[in-house]
Structures are given as structure tokens and as C-alpha cells.
Amino acid sequence: MKYNEQTKQWESPYWHPALTTDAVVFGFDGVGLNVLLIQRGLEPYEHMWALPGGFMREDDKSARDCAYRELNEETNVNDIFMEELQCFSDKDRDPRERVITIAFFALVVKDKYQIMGGDDARVAKWFPVKGLPALAFDHKDIIETALERLRQRIHFEPIGFHLLDKEFTMPQLHNIYIAILDPPEDDTKLRDRRNFNKKMLKLGYIKETGKKVTGNPHRSPKLYTFDEEAYQRAKKIGMRLEF
Amino acid sequence: MKYNEQTKQWESPYWHPALTTDAVVFGFDGVGLNVLLIQRGLEPYEHMWALPGGFMREDDKSARDCAYRELNEETNVNDIFMEELQCFSDKDRDPRERVITIAFFALVVKDKYQIMGGDDARVAKWFPVKGLPALAFDHKDIIETALERLRQRIHFEPIGFHLLDKEFTMPQLHNIYIAILDPPEDDTKLRDRRNFNKKMLKLGYIKETGKKVTGNPHRSPKLYTFDEEAYQRAKKIGMRLEF
DNA sequence: ACAAAAGTGTTACCGCTACACCCATGA
DNA sequence: TCATGGGTGTAGCGGTAACACTTTTGT
Numbered sequence: 001m002k003y004n005e006q007t008k009q010w011e012s013p014y015w016h017p018a019l020t021t022d023a024v025v026f027g028f029d030g031v032g033l034n035v036l037l038i039q040r041g042l043e044p045y046e047h048m049w050a051l052p053g054g055f056m057r058e059d060d061k062s063a064r065d066c067a068y069r070e071l072n073e074e075t076n077v078n079d080i081f082m083e084e085l086q087c088f089s090d091k092d093r094d095p096r097e098r099v100i101t102i103a104f105f106a107l108v109v110k111d112k113y114q115i116m117g118g119d120d121a122r123v124a125k126w127f128p129v130k131g132l133p134a135l136a137f138d139h140k141d142i143i144e145t146a147l148e149r150l151r152q153r154i155h156f157e158p159i160g161f162h163l164l165d166k167e168f169t170m171p172q173l174h175n176i177y178i179a180i181l182d183p184p185e186d187d188t189k190l191r192d193r194r195n196f197n198k199k200m201l202k203l204g205y206i207k208e209t210g211k212k213v214t215g216n217p218h219r220s221p222k223l224y225t226f227d228e229e230a231y232q233r234a235k236k237i238g239m240r241l242e243f
Numbered sequence: 244m245k246y247n248e249q250t251k252q253w254e255s256p257y258w259h260p261a262l263t264t265d266a267v268v269f270g271f272d273g274v275g276l277n278v279l280l281i282q283r284g285l286e287p288y289e290h291m292w293a294l295p296g297g298f299m300r301e302d303d304k305s306a307r308d309c310a311y312r313e314l315n316e317e318t319n320v321n322d323i324f325m326e327e328l329q330c331f332s333d334k335d336r337d338p339r340e341r342v343i344t345i346a347f348f349a350l351v352v353k354d355k356y357q358i359m360g361g362d363d364a365r366v367a368k369w370f371p372v373k374g375l376p377a378l379a380f381d382h383k384d385i386i387e388t389a390l391e392r393l394r395q396r397i398h399f400e401p402i403g404f405h406l407l408d409k410e411f412t413m414p415q416l417h418n419i420y421i422a423i424l425d426p427p428e429d430d431t432k433l434r435d436r437r438n439f440n441k442k443m444l445k446l447g448y449i450k451e452t453g454k455k456v457t458g459n460p461h462r463s464p465k466l467y468t469f470d471e472e473a474y475q476r477a478k479k480i481g482m483r484l485e486f
Numbered sequence: 487a488c489a490a491a492a493g494t495g496t497t498a499c500c501g502c503t504a505c506a507c508c509c510a511t512g513a
Numbered sequence: 514t515c516a517t518g519g520g521t522g523t524a525g526c527g528g529t530a531a532c533a534c535t536t537t538t539g540t
Contacts, residue, residue, distance in 0.1 A: 012339070015262075015299065015301045017259060017299070018259055019262070055257040056257075056258065058260075090305050098301065100262060100306070102330045169519090170519085171518080188505080189502075192505080193519075193520080193521090194522080197521085198502090215512085216510095216512075216519095217512040218512075218519065219509060219511060219519045219520070221519055221520085412492090413493090431531055432530055436492075437493085437531095438531080440493085441494095458538090459539075460491085460540060462491060464492055465492090465493085489539095493534105493536070494534090495534105496531105497530100497531090498529105499528105499530085500529085502527085504523100505524095507520105507521090508520085508521085510517100511518095513517105
């Protein structure tokens with residue numbers, strides 16, 4: 001690489017690929033996990049479903065920023081948990097040119113996640129992970145990788161909360177664990193409410209709010225919140241956070 | 244993006260950044276962890292130490308392939324454990340131009356890892372992680388991220404083996420866990436040999452070879468190997484692999 | 487014989503699993 | 514009053530942590 005005194009720029013002799021970000025956005029509807037997909041308005045893969053994402057721009061501060069920007073173009077996301085998943089860089093991922101993609105996975109509160117009319121007249125829609133349509137590019141692989149990562153993560157870090165409102169009930173949280181980990185029917189230790197509640201409360205980072213949810217034809221469940229500080233404390237002293 | 248009928252090519256209207264891979268290569272010398280660094284022969288950061296890596300080429304099959312290629316240019320790596328770490332994409336990481344880097348972390352058997360005279364008259368050298376020199380670019384951040392990842396990984400996956408010969412002794416393996424996790428002096432459960440051996444053997448995927456190491460002025464330790472099949476079996480049935 | 491490091495077993499405690507009945511609420 | 518779903522305690526078992534002495538080997 002040489003510095004050109006005239007243009008005051010480095011002239012790169014290196015190959016420059018196109019770079020995109022894609023986000024696997026998970027939402028929970030009380031029963032199962034869902035993924036947010038966008039219907040493509042242009043070739044290639046026109047009309048097929050794909051992950052929200054797009055090409056990185058020179059003024060994106062980072063790949064993460066790019067992913068946020070792309071998401072914001074379709075939704076009103078404000079509070080969102082997002083983590084880098086993996087880079088997808090195989091040849092022929094994209095028929096147009098070599099494209100390197102940094103994939104992210106995100107957890108959002110599905111109901112707060114209002115889908116706006118995107119540019120390109122793109123349509124966004126939630127699909128249950130157990131009923132995905134045909135997908136553009138290698139996005140099926142990306143989603144599978146994200147699901148695998150999600151299963152690993154939820155074992156050791158309290159990320160289930162990000163799929164729920166700030167205040168949530170224990171059965172809601174339990175359902176998330178069941179939906180993600182999908183333990184066998186006879187797995188008492190995960191499926192039993194008593195065991196779940198005890199284990200979760202013993203971790204020490206969720207707290208009762210004192211409130212309850214009313215309006216249902218049955219006993220009103222208590223509301224809890226996640227205590228970030230308590231979590232950081234537990235983490236610092238090397239507490240076992242495995243679920 | 245438009246298809247040009249004349250040139251038969253897609254013409255990309257999108258920005259294309261430079262893309263590199265860097266590898267944080269860890270080796271173990273019996274006492275502590277070491278990282279492989281390269282002394283830069285060119286500006287920027289001439290003469291400073293940096294992670295082995297370089298620009299991706301159009302004919303690299305993937306980012307991982309690129310990282311392997313770059314490593315092979317300096318060493319005779321054959322068997323290596325390598326995992327994607329993270330993408331580093333902030334502006335101004337590189338004074339020349341915007342460079343996106345996919346970082347990997349790798350575990351190798353330090354003594355087998357013979358450092359060759361690289362191109363660019365680059366010098367490669369092992370440094371203990373607790374005594375790193377000043378580093379080029381944001382490579383200090385990258386190494387810290389890799390260390391953090393290593394600590395997380397070794398809790399839940401048997402990757403310590405990759406730092407040792409195919410046949411290894413229990414005390415060697417124990418030392419690796421101690422070096423990586425660095426538990427307090429009074430942490431019996433991790434530092435006690437008896438507990439370590441029992442826990443490790445109970446996991447079921449390391450086996451005695453029947454051999455011993457001789458030549459030391461003390462009792463000869465037994466040699467063990469990692470049983471990949473047994474590990475896959477344990478993993479499949481959802482066995483708890485936490486250490 | 488001595489120094490250095492490796493091998494090994496037991497006990498007490500804690501935490502987890504399994505398990506079933508009652509309670510609150512709205513219709 | 515009925516249907517629905519939420520809340521709660523305990524006992525037995527299993528696994529883990531704490532703990533020290535003996536064995537091997539080379540010098």
C-alpha cells in the first residue's frame with residue numbers, strides 16, 4: 001500500500017469485497033419463537049423472503065451500527081439486544097458478486113416491534129421458526145446458526161428477558177426457556193414450574209415488583225423484573241449462572 | 244445494483260472496504276499462556292508487534308481460509324483448532340484506509356509450531372499473555388477479547404486438549420485450566436488434583452493410554468488421550484459438560 | 487536417603503430432582 | 514360453581530467440595 005502525495009490518500013493494492021450485515025431477529029409470541037423476515041422487492045431472489053440487512057456504508061461507524069441502521073429502516077426498534085453471530089464469507093453466496101456478511105442475532109419484544117412500510121416497498125413479517133418459508137441466499141444457514149447460538153447462550157446467560165416486557169411473569173419466562181430448549185416431555189427438571197421458579201429466583205437477579213397481572217380467568221401471576229446490577233455482581237464473583 | 248448486458252457483470256454501487264483476518268494464536272508452555280506475534284516490517288506501526296494476519300484475497304474460499312493461509316505463510320501449522328472470534332470494524336482502526344477485520348482465535352501445541360522466516364523479513368515470536376509488548380492497531384483489544392472467549396469456552400467445551408500433544412498427562416491438563424481460569428489460591432475445587440482428575444474422568448471422554456512418561460525424578464504420570472467419539476456421544480445426549 | 491511430583495478414597499454437606507395439592511380469578 | 518392456570522414445600526438422592534498420606538522415580 002502506497003501513500004500518494006498528490007491525492008493525500010493511501011492507494012490500496014488489495015481486493016475489496018462488498019460487505020453486508022444481516023440480522024436474525026427473534027421474537028416470542030407466548031408460545032414459540034418467531035423470526036422477522038423481509039420480502040425482497042428486487043432481483044436476485046425477487047419476492048423471496050430474506051433476513052433484514054443490507055450493504056455497509058462508509059459512514060457506518062461499525063458493522064453493528066450498520067445492522068442497527070438497516071433494522072431501523074424497517075422498524076421502530078429502540079431497545080434491542082443484539083450480538084454478533086458470525087461472518088459468512090463463502091464464495092457464491094450472492095449471484096451478483098462476492099459478498100461478505102456479518103450476521104447478528106437479536107432479541108426483541110415482538111409486540112413492541114412495529115413493522116413500518118420499508119423502502120423498496122419491502123414487506124416485513126414474523127414467521128415461526130418451525131414454519132419458515134424458502135429463503136434467499138444462505139439465510140437458512142444463518143438462521144440455523146443463530147438458533148444454535150441462542151440455545152447455547154440461554155443456558156449460561158440471562159437473555160430470555162430481552163424477549164419480554166420489562167415486567168414479566170414467571171410462567172412467561174418459563175415458556176421462553178421451554179420454547180428455546182425444547183426439552184423432552186418427561187424432563188421434569190426443566191418443565192416443572194416449581195423447579196423453574198426456584199432455580200431462577202435463586203440466581204438472585206430477578207426481583208418481584210409486588211405487582212400482579214389481572215384480567216385473566218385464573219389466579220393472577222406476579223410480575224418480576226431483571227436486576228442488572230445484581231446480575232453484574234453475581235457475574236463478577238464467578239457465580240454459577242448455568243441454567 | 245445493475246446488470247450490465249455489455250460486460251455481463253453486476254455493477255456494484257456499494258462501498259467496498261478492505262478486509263483482513265487476524266489470528267490470536269495461543270500456545271501453552273507448561274506454566275502460562277503465550278500469544279504468537281509478528282514484528283511488522285512496514286509502515287504503519289513499523290517494528291511494532293502485531294497479530295499474524297493479512298488482507299483477504301479474491302481467491303480465498305472464506306475468511307477462515309484466509310486466516311489459515313496467512314498463518315501458513317509464517318509457520319508449519321498442520322493440526323490447529325481455530326474458531327471465529329469477532330469482527331472488528333470501527334473507523335480509524337487502520338491509518339491507511341477503512342479496514343474490516345475478522346478475528347479468529349486458535350489453540351496450538353506450542354512446541355510443534357515452528358516459526359519460519361516469513362516474507363517481508365517478518366519476525367514471529369511467542370509472548371506470555373501477562374507480558375505483551377506494545378501492539379499495533381487495536382490488536383490489544385483483540386487479544387483481550389480472545390482471552391475472554393477462551394475463558395468462557397474452556398468452561399463448557401473440552402478445548403484445553405488442543406494446547407497439548409495428542410497424549411498428555413493429567414497434571415498438564417490441570418495446569419492449563421489453572422492458567423486460563425486463574426482461580427484464587429484457596430479455590431480447592433479447581434486447584435485440588437484429586438477433584439480435577441475425578442471430574443475430568445467422569446466426563447468420560449478422556450481415556451488412559453496405558454503409557455507413562457518416564458525420565459523425571461519423581462513418579463511417572465499416566466498418559467491420556469481425548470476420545471472424540473465419546474465426546475460427541477456425550478454431547479448428543481445433552482450431557483452436562485460444564486467444568 | 488532424599489527431593490519432587492503424582493496417584494488415590496472418604497465423608498459431609500448442599501443442591502437438585504421429583505412429585506401433588508390448593509388458591510385466585512373471571513366467566 | 515366451574516374452568517383455567519398460578520402458586521407453593523419437602524424428602525430422598527446424587528454429586529461435589531474439602532481434606533492428607535503414600536508411591537514412584539532419579540539423583
